Amino acid sequence: MKKNTWINLSFQIGALLLALLITTLLIVAAGAPPFKTYLSILKGSFGSTQNVIAVLIAWSPLLLTTAGVLVTFAAGLWNIGMEGQIVLGAIFTTWLLRLLQITSVPPALIIALGILAGMIGGALWAALAGVLKTFGGVNEIFGGLGLNFVATALTLYLVFGPWKRPGVASMSGTQPFDQKLWLPGFLGSDLSPIALGLSVLAIVAVFILLHNTHFGLRLKAIGKNPKAAYLMGVPTWQYSLFAFLLCGALAGLAGALQVTGQYHRLLPNISSGYGFLGLLVAMLINYQAVWAAPVALFFAALNIGGIQLQILYKLPFSFSGVLQDLLVLLVLMGEGARQRFVKNEQEPQ
Amino acid sequence: MNSTTLLVGLSGVLVTAAPIMFAVIGETITERAGVINLSINGTILLSAMGGFAAAYKTGSLVLGFLAGMLIGMVVAFIVAFSSIELHQSQVAVGFVLALACRDLSYFLGNTLFGLPGPRLPTWAIPGLKDIPVIGPLLFRQDVLTYLSYIIIFLAWLWIFRTRPGLMLRGIGERPAAAFVRGANVNRLRYIYTAIGGAFTGLAGPAYSLNVKAGWMGTQSGLDGIGWIALAITIFGGWNPIRAAFGTYLFSFLQWLGLVLQPKLPGIPSQVLQVAPFPLMILTLLLVNIGDAEWVQRILAALPARARRLAVRLLRATRALPPAGLGVPFDSE
Numbered sequence: 143m144k145k146n147t148w149i150n151l152s153f154q155i156g157a158l159l160l161a162l163l164i165t166t167l168l169i170v171a172a173g174a175p176p177f178k179t180y181l182s183i184l185k186g187s188f189g190s191t192q193n194v195i196a197v198l199i200a201w202s203p204l205l206l207t208t209a210g211v212l213v214t215f216a217a218g219l220w221n222i223g224m225e226g227q228i229v230l231g232a233i234f235t236t237w238l239l240r241l242l243q244i245t246s247v248p249p250a251l252i253i254a255l256g257i258l259a260g261m262i263g264g265a266l267w268a269a270l271a272g273v274l275k276t277f278g279g280v281n282e283i284f285g286g287l288g289l290n291f292v293a294t295a296l297t298l299y300l301v302f303g304p305w306k307r308p309g310v311a312s313m314s315g316t317q318p319f320d321q322k323l324w325l326p327g328f329l330g331s332d333l334s335p336i337a338l339g340l341s342v343l344a345i346v347a348v349f350i351l352l353h354n355t356h357f358g359l360r361l362k363a364i365g366k367n368p369k370a371a372y373l374m375g376v377p378t379w380q381y382s383l384f385a386f387l388l389c390g391a392l393a394g395l396a397g398a399l400q401v402t403g404q405y406h407r408l409l410p411n412i413s414s415g416y417g418f419l420g421l422l423v424a425m426l427i428n429y430q431a432v433w434a435a436p437v438a439l440f441f442a443a444l445n446i447g448g449i450q451l452q453i454l455y456k457l458p459f460s461f462s463g464v465l466q467d468l469l470v471l472l473v474l475m476g477e478g479a480r481q482r483f484v485k486n487e488q489e490p491q
Numbered sequence: 492m493n494s495t496t497l498l499v500g501l502s503g504v505l506v507t508a509a510p511i512m513f514a515v516i517g518e519t520i521t522e523r524a525g526v527i528n529l530s531i532n533g534t535i536l537l538s539a540m541g542g543f544a545a546a547y548k549t550g551s552l553v554l555g556f557l558a559g560m561l562i563g564m565v566v567a568f569i570v571a572f573s574s575i576e577l578h579q580s581q582v583a584v585g586f587v588l589a590l591a592c593r594d595l596s597y598f599l600g601n602t603l604f605g606l607p608g609p610r611l612p613t614w615a616i617p618g619l620k621d622i623p624v625i626g627p628l629l630f631r632q633d634v635l636t637y638l639s640y641i642i643i644f645l646a647w648l649w650i651f652r653t654r655p656g657l658m659l660r661g662i663g664e665r666p667a668a669a670f671v672r673g674a675n676v677n678r679l680r681y682i683y684t685a686i687g688g689a690f691t692g693l694a695g696p697a698y699s700l701n702v703k704a705g706w707m708g709t710q711s712g713l714d715g716i717g718w719i720a721l722a723i724t725i726f727g728g729w730n731p732i733r734a735a736f737g738t739y740l741f742s743f744l745q746w747l748g749l750v751l752q753p754k755l756p757g758i759p760s761q762v763l764q765v766a767p768f769p770l771m772i773l774t775l776l777l778v779n780i781g782d783a784e785w786v787q788r789i790l791a792a793l794p795a796r797a798r799r800l801a802v803r804l805l806r807a808t809r810a811l812p813p814a815g816l817g818v819p820f821d822s823e
Contacts, residue, residue: 168598168599171599172598172601220582220586222586274772274775274776277780277783277785278775278776278779278780278783279776279779279780279782279783280772280775280776280779281725281775281779283529283582284721284722284725284772284775285772285775287718287721287722288722288768288769288771288772288775289772291715291718291765291768292765292768292769292772294765295762295765295768298762299762418590421586422587422590425583425587456601457598457601458597458598458601458708459597460593460594460595460597460598461598463590463593463594463597464591464594464595464598467587467588467590467591467594467595468591470587471569471584471587471588471591474573474579474583474584474587475573475577475579475584477577477579478573478576478577478578478579479577481577481578482576482577482578
């Protein structure tokens with residue numbers, strides 16, 4: 143191996159070890175046994191078939207949101223509004239399912255149309271942030287954040303208002319759909335092979351789009367230097383808007399699958415933070431689509447494996463989040479330190 | 492609604508606006524120096540938890556506020572350090588810190604959940620409190636709320652009326668030019684980011700030791716306030732007085748939502764709570780749209796008088812960010 147590869151690797155491993163060191167200290171501070179804690183995360187995520195299924199269920203939406211943000215990141219855009227786009231996807235899907243469940247349309251078709259509606263819903267919500275950015279000059283971070291809150295309000299309004307469960311309206315969501323409107327699960331679980339297949343397809347498609355197409359090349363040109371790309375004849379705003387649409391459609395798909403595949407209803411917290419988590423995964427893999435699948439799987443495993451810690455050691459649910467966040471933060475900082483180190487090596491003072 | 496209820500309501504708006512004011516003024520100062528600290532949503536949560544913990548353990552409110560400010564400074568320092576020394580994107584690092592501080596506050600604050608803690612007492616200012624209308628509205632509050640009035644003007648004076656303030660604007664606007672004039676750009680950016688972070692860090696305990704006393708973890712209802720503060724900073728056009736106006740407008744709308752609630756039984760309370768957000772987006776649109784190419788083109792096609800009017804309207808709402816915002820500075 144070349145010397146630079148070694149340097150890269152040691153900085154990345156260093157960041158990982160530092161993140162683990164800090165979280166270990168946190169575990170000790172919280173009064174839990176560190177080694178056993180990590181072991182039970184591992185057991186909780188891959189210890190049994192049931193756990194592996196739970197991890198795969200979480201992997202699917204995370205893969206979709208990661209695939210989505212890789213597109214917007216390539217265009218130099220911060221689609222922080224993805225949480226809201228997942229929500230809108232879920233709302234559109236629920237709306238269509240509610241509309242068609244009383245008709246004689248075959249269930250399989252209803253589900254397919256519902257998923258399509260979800261993708262459109264997510265894309266429209268993203269397009270709103272995109273139009274605000276390209277034609278209104280509103281930074282996509284703030285437009286997106288505002289739209290996230292609006293989307294949450296919309297869900298709450300629907301769950302407690304027009305779509306409330308007969309009798310009791312509560313945070314547990316709308317009336318669950320009839321089982322014939324559920325995506326068929328694997329081995330009687332909520333793990334839908336269709337959801338999983340669509341997610342894997344999405345990341346592969348995004349990889350090909352970004353690496354092997356003229357379109358991807360131009361998108362990355364906009365991300366690197368929008369002015370230069372514009373002068374070279376790339377239709378800048380059209381490409382940016384398309385990146386938003388594509389990302390929104392993938393986020394909307396995640397929302398649609400949450401409704402049809404996992405929860406079978408609309409919940410106030412339907413996005414489950416997968417939008418923000420997708421942003422973290424994309425940053426951790428330094429925007430390289432190749433690594434999306436394994437790292438998203440790792441994050442999904444942390445999420446699922448962390449659930450039991452609450453019961454076993456009274457560790458708060460946010461432990462997995464802390465580990466994920468610190469890991470990304472230290473890898474970002476480590477990358478900066480590495481670049482500085484390499485630069486100093488090359489030009490000795 | 493009679494006038495006394497209105498007065499009580501409005502004076503309550505000033506109290507609930509205080510923490511947001513600290514965060515908004517802090518972020519305004521930070522961004523004036525050319526650094527964007529996106530972490531403040533997490534900073535507010537972590538400083539709320541840390542400030543409460545410190546005050547709970549020591550029994551001292553002052554230590555609680557200082558702990559919050561220290562946390563804000565440390566988080567802000569990480570943003571500045573990652574940008575200045577490590578050349579990492581301020582947006583990326585700030586975003587991750589926003590999540591990290593939030594999760595950390597829930598993790599570390601687990602054992603503090605629901606504990607009864609100290610609370611800042613109100614202290615009516617003798618003399619001033621008896622002025623009709625203004626007295627009950629402004630001067631029967633707590634020390635922190637008074638501080639929130641004062642820092643608006645202090646920040647404004649510092650930024651626009653002093654020599655160091657001129658340099659502050661310089662390092663955010665044209666760092667290279669400021670460097671030539673003898674400013675140590677990066678050192679000043681460290682200092683101002685830390686000061687801004689300290690103000691933001693005061694916002695946390697302003698909640699946990701005053702406005703919403705106590706620590707309730709995810710049920711504290713603090714998650715999201717930092718993002719609002721960031722939007723208000725832009726709305727405020729990096730001018731403390733305009734930012735203060737935005738802060739009060741936001742708090743007023745939230746209060747209005749609560750007041751109107753019983754009159755609109757069909758709408759769940761959560762919906763009215765977020766009513767300011769679409770308005771926020773709309774105002775951001777108003778602030779920025781004058782610079783869009785297509786607007787300029789339409790303006791150019793208008794007859795002269797209509798154009799002058801439209802340009803004046805757009806210019807009144809417009810706000811340009813510091814030109815060097817988010818861009819690391821290298822003297823080499």
